Amino acid sequence: MFLRVLILLLFFCALAHGETLPATLRDGSTRFLSRSLGSACYTLDSVERGLPCNPAAIAKARRPRFDVDLFMGSRMEYLKDAEEILRGESNQEAVARFFSNRESIEADFSIEASFQAATWGVSFEPYRLVAVSRFENPALPMVDLVIAEEQSMKGQIASYVEDNLYVGLQVRYTHVRFIGQYFALSEAFAGDSERLFATQTQELIYLEPGFLYSWEEATWQPQISGMLAHWGVSSHKTEQYPIQPEVLLGASVKPTAPLGLLELGLQLQVHAQTENAREAARAAVAYRLGILHAVASVSERDHAAGFLISYKSFTGGLSYWTEKENRGVFMQLGATL
Amino acid sequence: MKNGLCLLILVFATPSLWAREGDSSYGGPAQWTEFREYVVQQQEENERVGLGYMISGAVAAVGGGIGYYQSEEVFSRTIFAITSNVGLIAVGWGATQYWTSNELDTFFYAIEGSSLSAAEKNEVLQRYLYKERKENERRRWIRVATHALIAVANLYSASQEQNSEIRSVFYFLGGANTLLAISYSF
Numbered sequence: 001m002f003l004r005v006l007i008l009l010l011f012f013c014a015l016a017h018g019e020t021l022p023a024t025l026r027d028g029s030t031r032f033l034s035r036s037l038g039s040a041c042y043t044l045d046s047v048e049r050g051l052p053c054n055p056a057a058i059a060k061a062r063r064p065r066f067d068v069d070l071f072m073g074s075r076m077e078y079l080k081d082a083e084e085i086l087r088g089e090s091n092q093e094a095v096a097r098f099f100s101n102r103e104s105i106e107a108d109f110s111i112e113a114s115f116q117a118a119t120w121g122v123s124f125e126p127y128r129l130v131a132v133s134r135f136e137n138p139a140l141p142m143v144d145l146v147i148a149e150e151q152s153m154k155g156q157i158a159s160y161v162e163d164n165l166y167v168g169l170q171v172r173y174t175h176v177r178f179i180g181q182y183f184a185l186s187e188a189f190a191g192d193s194e195r196l197f198a199t200q201t202q203e204l205i206y207l208e209p210g211f212l213y214s215w216e217e218a219t220w221q222p223q224i225s226g227m228l229a230h231w232g233v234s235s236h237k238t239e240q241y242p243i244q245p246e247v248l249l250g251a252s253v254k255p256t257a258p259l260g261l262l263e264l265g266l267q268l269q270v271h272a273q274t275e276n277a278r279e280a281a282r283a284a285v286a287y288r289l290g291i292l293h294a295v296a297s298v299s300e301r302d303h304a305a306g307f308l309i310s311y312k313s314f315t316g317g318l319s320y321w322t323e324k325e326n327r328g329v330f331m332q333l334g335a336t337l
Numbered sequence: 338m339k340n341g342l343c344l345l346i347l348v349f350a351t352p353s354l355w356a357r358e359g360d361s362s363y364g365g366p367a368q369w370t371e372f373r374e375y376v377v378q379q380q381e382e383n384e385r386v387g388l389g390y391m392i393s394g395a396v397a398a399v400g401g402g403i404g405y406y407q408s409e410e411v412f413s414r415t416i417f418a419i420t421s422n423v424g425l426i427a428v429g430w431g432a433t434q435y436w437t438s439n440e441l442d443t444f445f446y447a448i449e450g451s452s453l454s455a456a457e458k459n460e461v462l463q464r465y466l467y468k469e470r471k472e473n474e475r476r477r478w479i480r481v482a483t484h485a486l487i488a489v490a491n492l493y494s495a496s497q498e499q500n501s502e503i504r505s506v507f508y509f510l511g512g513a514n515t516l517l518a519i520s521y522s523f
Contacts, residue, residue, distance in 0.1 A: 064520045066513065074412045113509065115516045122516075126509055259389055290386070290393030291427045309397055311423045311430075318416050331412045337517060 021146050021240050022106070023271070025130055026230065028154055028172045028206065029053040030123075031071035031110045032332040036295045036306035036319040039269040040284030042210070043225040043250030046263040047286050047293050047308070049315070049334060050114040051121045051156055054227050054248075055168030056212040059158035064117040069315075069334040073107040082107070082131035082147045085197055086179055092189070099188055102141065104134045104326040119159055125152040134325075141185040146240050148178035164215055170208040172232070177201045180240035202241050206232035210248075220253040230271075246271040260289030293317070306330075313337060363441070367463035369448075369455060376445045383434045390431025397424030480521045488514035 027034045030050030033041040041053040045060065050067050052058055073079065081098040084090040090098070108130050114123035128150040136142045151174070158168030179197050187196055210227035231245040252265035267282045274280050284297035293308040306319030315334040321327065365371050401421030408414050438446070444465060448458055488511050495507035 064523075066517055066520065068513070072412070074410045076412075113513050115513075115520065117520065124509070124512070126505055259385075259392065290389035290391070290431065291423065292393035292397055307420075309420050309423050311427055314423075316416055316419050316423070318413060329410060329413055331416055 021130070021132060021148065023230065023244070023246065023269075025106070025108070025132070026241060027053075028152070028170065028174075028208070028229075030067075030069060030112065030114070031108065032069065032306070032308070032317065032319060032330070035071075035108070035321055035330050036304050037284050037286070037297045038267075038282050038299060038302070038304065039248055040250065040265045040267040040282050040297050042227050042229075042248045043223070043252045043267055044263050044265045044284055044286050045223075045252075046254065046261050046288055047295055049308070049332070050112055051116055051123045051154065054210040054212060054225050055156040055170040055208065056158050056166040056210045056225070056227075058116055058121050058156045058168060059119050059160050059166040060212075060214070061116055061118050061121075064115070066113070066115045066337040067334060068111075068113045068337075069332065070111050071330060071332050072109045074329040074331065075105060075107045076109075078105060079107045079109055079129055079131055083129055083149070086129075086147045086149055086177070086199060088194075088197070088199075090197075095188055099133075099143065099185060102135050102138075105131070106326055106328055107131045108330065116156075119157065121156045123152075123154045123156075125150065127151065135185075142182065143185055143188070144182050146178060146180045148176050148180075148240070150174055150176045164213055166212040166214065168210050168212075170206070170210070172204075172206040172208065174204045174206075175201070176204070176241060178240055180238065200238065201235075202238055203235040204232060204241060204243075205234075206230060208232075220255055222251065222253045224251045225249070244271055244273075257287075260287060262287050306332075308332065310336075363466070367459055367466055369458040369462055372462055373445070373449065376441060380438075380442065383439075387431045387433070387435030390427045390434060392431075394424045394427030394429075394431055397421065397427065399424075477521055481518050484514045484518035484521065488512075488518060 024034055024038060029041055030053070032049050033047065033053055037044055037047070043054070045052055045054075045057045048065075050069055078098065078101065081090065081094050084094050085098060108128070110125060110128040112123060112125040114121060130146070130148045130150070132146045134144040136144065152172065154170055154172040156168055156170045158166055160166055177199050179199055181196055183196055206229075208227060208229050208231060210225065212223055212225045214223035215221060225248070227248040229246045229248055230243065232243055234241065234243050247270045248267060249270075250265055250267035252263055254261060254263045263286045265284045265286075267284070268277070268280045269282065270280050278300050282297055282299040284295065286293065286295045288294075291309050291311050293310065295307070296305040297303065302321060302323035304319060304321040306317060308315055308317035313335050315332065315336065317332045319330040319332065321330065363372065363375050365375060397420050401417045401419075401424055404417035405414055405421060408417060448461055451458075453461065491507045491511035491514065495504050495511055498504040498507055
């Protein structure tokens with residue numbers, strides 16, 4: 001009897017609770033950059049894929065470039081099942097397979113094309129699939145699940161203002177169709193999957209201004225950056241895709257290296273839920289030599305390391321990302337024309 | 338997801354992958370002394386770039402090989418295998434940059450060591466640069482026309498396609514090639 005009451009209580013909780021998609025996954029930055037450098041990509045600009053994270057950096061672009069990037073996590077079977085669930089094409093077997101992996105998972109698949117010239121850039125992400133699941137309470141497993149399919153467009157415009165100051169603005173539009181639920185695992189197999197896996201749609205428009213102050217003539221080329229991210233409007237309020245503005249402040253230097261280009265950066269990411277400076281801080285390093293771009297970043301929550309190999313027009317690489325209960329390997333393939 | 342992979346293969350297969358790096362970047366006047374300075378600087382730069390490619394290529398070749406045998410996931414193994422191969426190619430490319438000369442160096446070597454007077458060297462240089470700039474211009478417009486044609490073909494295919502997913506792939510390729518055609522036209 002007690003168990004039934006408990007399940008009933010949990011069912012009502014499910015109506016009111018759902019996972020907020022982590023800010024990294026709601027971020028508008030090119031996926032490899034945001035996965036490997038995290039928030040530090042708003043300051044570090046030596047690794048170039050797609051549009052820069054900070055729109056002000058586009059004013060530093062020296063020549064036009066066109067990038068196409070394919071980014072995917074290693075858990076493709078999991079993502080394939082997630083896509084079927086989202087599209088309502090899954091059967092009991094697929095649902096069972098999807099939930100058989102009782103660990104926290106963040107998976108991501110994205111294809112993006114971007115074009116940038118000096119002072120402006122546009123980017124189009126026609127397809128992105130994100131799946132995040134977290135399991136709680138092994139005795140009576142509860143699942144916090146978000147599966148989302150997104151289409152996004154963004155535009156950046158920037159200009160040199162004066163005395164090494166660059167300012168820019170990013171306008172980002174995202175259409176998302178998603179499932180966001182918190183439920184007892186037993187419910188997923190109870191045959192009421194239509195209600196459980198009901199999809200919602202949401203439209204989001206973000207206006208994200210940023211600046212860079214860069215001492216380019218100095219030996220180590222120090223720069224400081226600032227950005228207001230995730231500031232915008234939504235078609236309606238949801239827990240999975242909240243409008244939760246963040247202030248990003250960072251600094252970076254490029255110490256002289258005998259060969260190649262080394263860049264070190266520190267970033268602070270502050271939002272309404274930030275409790276202390278340690279939680280907000282992130283340190284990152286990037287090194288580029290010939291075909292090799294190596295990046296690493298660390299914060300209190302997670303750390304990541306990755307590399308890109310760029311030869312002529314082609315780029316490929318891996319990114320290893322780890323947090324307390326979760327880890328992932330992400331692959332990047334791209335072409336630059 | 339399948340569409341994403343198809344899209345990338347199509348983009349990789351697009352003829353626009355002709356490299357820009359063959360273009361001459363000497364934009365100075367047809368004066369031999371300034372041209373000499375430029376070529377010497379370029380040779381130093383090529384040696385530096387070549388060395389960078391050889392070192393990073395060797396790191397990638399060795400690291401890719403180790404990563405391939407250490408990792409278990411198919412994605413990681415694939416990327417490490419690619420990394421290892423690209424690393425070896427980069428070592429070769431770096432060595433070429435470091436130890437061999439390009440067309441500009443050969444031209445410089447031929448004229449610099451000749452018995453031509455300064456005025457004659459300037460005249461030959463002027464003719465060489467004139468021809469090269471004309472050919473670069475012609476190459477640029479061929480690129481514009483190629484991308485414009487690909488854009489038109491894809492946009493037409495999109496307008497005729499019934500399947501919405503395939504249609505979006507055609508629109509994507511059409512849009513991308515339009516952007517490329519515009520970018521090459523400036």
